[in-house]
Amino acid sequence: MNATAAGPPHGPDDACRTREVLDIVGDKWSLLVVRHLSQGPHRFTELKRGIDGISQRMLTVTLRALERDGILTRTVRAVMPPHVSYALTPMGRTLRTAVLPLLEWSTTHLAHIDAARADYDARPDTPGNGL
Amino acid sequence: MNATAAGPPHGPDDACRTREVLDIVGDKWSLLVVRHLSQGPHRFTELKRGIDGISQRMLTVTLRALERDGILTRTVRAVMPPHVSYALTPMGRTLRTAVLPLLEWSTTHLAHIDAARADYDARPDTPGNGL
DNA sequence: CTGTATCCCGATCGATACTG
DNA sequence: CAGTATCGATCGGGATACAG
Numbered sequence: 316m317n318a319t320a321a322g323p324p325h326g327p328d329d330a331c332r333t334r335e336v337l338d339i340v341g342d343k344w345s346l347l348v349v350r351h352l353s354q355g356p357h358r359f360t361e362l363k364r365g366i367d368g369i370s371q372r373m374l375t376v377t378l379r380a381l382e383r384d385g386i387l388t389r390t391v392r393a394v395m396p397p398h399v400s401y402a403l404t405p406m407g408r409t410l411r412t413a414v415l416p417l418l419e420w421s422t423t424h425l426a427h428i429d430a431a432r433a434d435y436d437a438r439p440d441t442p443g444n445g446l
Numbered sequence: 447m448n449a450t451a452a453g454p455p456h457g458p459d460d461a462c463r464t465r466e467v468l469d470i471v472g473d474k475w476s477l478l479v480v481r482h483l484s485q486g487p488h489r490f491t492e493l494k495r496g497i498d499g500i501s502q503r504m505l506t507v508t509l510r511a512l513e514r515d516g517i518l519t520r521t522v523r524a525v526m527p528p529h530v531s532y533a534l535t536p537m538g539r540t541l542r543t544a545v546l547p548l549l550e551w552s553t554t555h556l557a558h559i560d561a562a563r564a565d566y567d568a569r570p571d572t573p574g575n576g577l
Numbered sequence: 578c579t580g581t582a583t584c585c586c587g588a589t590c591g592a593t594a595c596t597g
Numbered sequence: 598c599a600g601t602a603t604c605g606a607t608c609g610g611g612a613t614a615c616a617g
Contacts, residue, residue: 325481329549330498333477336552339559341472343590346464350456359599367461370591375600385562396598397597406555406562413551418460420544421467424537428470431516431537474610490579501611506580527578528617 339384344369344377346414349403352387353411356402386410470515475500475508477545480534483518484542487533517541 340346347366351357357365363374378401381387386407392398403411471477478497482488488496494505509532512518517538523529534542 324485329481330478332549332552332556333481334474335556336548337472337474337477340548341468343465343468346468347461350460350464354455363599368591371600372592372602373590376590383563383566384559385566391599397600399599406558409555410551413547416544416547417467417471418463420541421463424540425463425466427537428515432514435514435516494579502580503582503612504610507610522579528580530579 339380339386340410340414342377344373345381348374348377348381349386349407349411349414352401352403353408356390356400359399359401362401381407470511470517471541471545473508475504476512479505479508479512480517480538480542480545483532483534484539487521487531490530490532493532512538 340349344366347369348362351362351365359374359378362378363369363371366374369377378387378389382389382401385404387401387403390400390402392400471480475497478500479493482493482496490505490509493509494500494502497505500508509518509520513520513532516535518532518534521531521533523531
């Protein structure tokens with residue numbers, strides 16, 4: 316083992332898993348919903364108000380997908396007006412835990428990335444900048 | 447601490463970060479490129495062959511974005527034929543590390559998710575299945 | 578070998594209106 | 598309150614052709 320080849324090896328179907336994870340959490344809203352529910356169950360309207368910019372439609376679509384995947388549960392109380400509560404399943408909570416390092420990474424490195432972008436955009440001898 | 451309210455609290459701008467991380471790694475190919483480069487530097491054609499299904503265009507686009515973000519470096523050797531090598535930066539390697547738990551989570555839970563989906567699709571009393 | 582340019586299709590997603 | 602239905606704009610991304 317030398318210095319140039321770092322990191323653990325990976326099997327050929329790790330790629331498939333990478334894809335499937337992104338299908339589940341890689342979209343615009345899923346992680347935001349999971350994050351919100353990590354603090355306890357919430358109702359539809361609470362989520363809509365809590366997640367900035369999400370439309371009624373996308374909240375419904377996202378919740379359905381996460382429910383189907385067993386990430387959260389949907390509990391309907393048949394009263395008037397309707398009362399629907401969403402809560403993370405145990406698996407949903409493990410997902411939250413698994414995503415946490417990535418979120419912490421972003422907290423640590425986002426400023427660095429902004430700097431890298433500014434630097435890249437300032438360089439004239441770079442593809443797309445006109446050399 | 448009780449059972450209903452689990453998980454750490456979060457600030458209001460965690461949402462922004464969640465978004466920005468997804469902008470960087472949430473697309474179809476970025477993580478696959480990072481994963482591939484975690485085993486050492488690679489040339490354009492090697493990456494193209496190694497990442498199944500990626501088009502020339504998307505490989506270029508993805509590499510440019512990751513380079514701009516400081517995740518990887520692009521090294522050109524001015525020979526004929528051209529020789530371009532891509533390698534993870536130190537920050538790129540920390541990203542790889544931060545994503546690892548999520549990938550391990552998928553390895554552990556993907557079968558469970560498939561089961562949850564089959565179960566959900568089999569239930570007749572569920573939205574979209576015709577109640 | 579390592580790209581760039583163009584076209585085009587399907588998926589995504591926001592806005593809006595309507596319903597039990 | 599908690600959705601569903603529909604429409605339209607936008608965008609990712611694949612195919613292909615061309616270039617240094």
